[in-house]
Amino acid sequence: MDRWLLIWAITLPFPLKNALHADSINSRKARPLKTRSFAVIGLGTFGSTVASELARFGNPVLGIDTDERHVTRLANTLTEAIIADGKDEAALKEAGVGNYDVAIVAIGEDLEANILCTMNVKLLGLETIWVKALNRTHHRILTKLGADRVILPEQEVGQHIAQMLHNPLVRDYVSLGNGYHVVDFKVPARLDGKPVNDPAIFSKYDLRPLGAMRENQFLSCESGDLKLKEGDKLLLLGKRVDLRHFGDDLRYGS
Incomplete structure (x- = not known):
């Protein structure tokens, strides 16, 4: 039954698809969030x-x-x-x-x-x-x-602070395990106007851009046509060593 519903939805006229999508979004917004005690x-x-x-x-x-x-x-x-x-x-x-x-x-x-x-x-x-x-x-x-x-609050906070001090362009980070981190990286003037899919920027360091926050708007990197702007909060996925090399090269002009 689910398969036929999916086929039916794909073949709907585009305006009706949009209407159903909007209804779905509105219903999610109207649905009260589940809380835990x-x-x-x-x-x-x-x-x-x-x-x-x-x-x-x-x-x-x-x-x-x-x-x-x-x-x-x-x-x-x-x-x-x-x-x-x-x-x-x-x-x-x-x-x-x-x-x-x-x-x-x-x-x-x-x-x-x-x-x-x-x-x-x-x-x-x-x-x-x-x-x-x-x-x-x-x-x-x-x-x-x-x-x-x-x-261990003091230890966990200490590790968090040390990571940000270690790489000054990192504003915050989340450890995913196995050496991988997602970091909130402040885009410097050197990258202003650069396309996010420029291989010269990230591929050298084996880093993957996930998206950017510009003021109050999240910009996805999926399409590859995003151009960075100084001050953006860029979300980067990679290993700590690569993130550090990337930050150092930007700061010291390598």
Whole structure:
């Protein structure tokens, strides 16, 4: 049946195709976004930032901390904020943590509380558990306990900053694994007006341009007719060494 629907759509008159496409886009826009619910346990700097941002995105967020000051500060920001001890399984159960989709254990320096809280939310049956770790040893312990994602915030942020300092033309990046990165690369004056498909620009470095942000507009590189403009945010895919060589050659005129 799907095959015949596809054939039918391909043979439609062009204006009708456009109308159906527009209806599809409008229906997607009108469709409410699915949200997940989050329980953030530990409302220090890290936990409160995560909780506040999740709430700002429109998600139901429960915040839990033993410090009344932290809870009071976020009472009007989160869906619910309560004083409770993450080491106490009964307290977490009474707070309804087991009804949430995701738990973020953001307890800071108290290693024992962090581990016990992770065990408790695991026992409550949450589908996904993210935990803040203090060090590599702690990371291994939390992984053994079944945490879905273990975060080392200082290390991860430090690596992120070092990558941008390493290559000054890189504004931001995402690691894809196996040595590959997607970087947000600021187009310098030297590339102004150059076509993005110019083999002299990227092929030498084994890099692939994916698209560019120009002010508030995303410009695709698929057609190959895009001409770069100074200040564009160009998305480049490649290995770190190639990205560094590319940046150095542009800066130093090689």
